[in-house]
Amino acid sequence: MSSNIRIQKICQHCGKEFEAKKTTSKTCSDRCAKMLYKANQRTAKVEAINTETQRIKTQPIEQLKAKEFLTVRDVAKLLSCSIRTAYRLIEQGNIKAVNIAQRKTLVKRSDLDKLFEQPQPVKHEPEQIQFEIADCYNLKEVQSKYSISETALQQLIKRQGIPKLKKGWFSYVPKAVIDRLFTQPTKA
Numbered sequence: 001m002s003s004n005i006r007i008q009k010i011c012q013h014c015g016k017e018f019e020a021k022k023t024t025s026k027t028c029s030d031r032c033a034k035m036l037y038k039a040n041q042r043t044a045k046v047e048a049i050n051t052e053t054q055r056i057k058t059q060p061i062e063q064l065k066a067k068e069f070l071t072v073r074d075v076a077k078l079l080s081c082s083i084r085t086a087y088r089l090i091e092q093g094n095i096k097a098v099n100i101a102q103r104k105t106l107v108k109r110s111d112l113d114k115l116f117e118q119p120q121p122v123k124h125e126p127e128q129i130q131f132e133i134a135d136c137y138n139l140k141e142v143q144s145k146y147s148i149s150e151t152a153l154q155q156l157i158k159r160q161g162i163p164k165l166k167k168g169w170f171s172y173v174p175k176a177v178i179d180r181l182f183t184q185p186t187k188a
């Protein structure tokens, strides 16, 4: 005995109301069924692409750092610059790159690191001179002896890297160094 219940449904593709034979029917016709299937396939594809894009975009930088060879896209990402800028750096020879095929440029990770290996300026530590307070002037003494302002003296000490001893409120500088500095014959 067949059921006489009529199932009225809305076609998920064309939106038309139709009489369904099964409760699971989604479309009014075979044609709409095919179209709906295609549309769903397309949506799935787009979603997959978007997911992949998202994955690449959020791929941890650490992962890139571990790679031995980088694409220009990777380089741009590591340098936080545009792909165009990355290409320019390569064109200008700032980054060494190899064209392994047309439109396929690879950069060696270690070559990218070289971009940042600027020669470090050699820091000159002030000469370590052993001296005692007995052999020193305090700053006030230097100021009055050589008629120099406190500011000028402080700058001079800093600029010349003059060793300074601190004791309590006072700073002391070696007499020998100061006397030599102020009595140096001025060049004609």
Ligand SMILES: [Zn+2]
Residues within 6 Å of the ligand: 011, 012, 013, 014, 015, 016, 027, 028, 029, 032
């Ligand atoms: Zn339909």
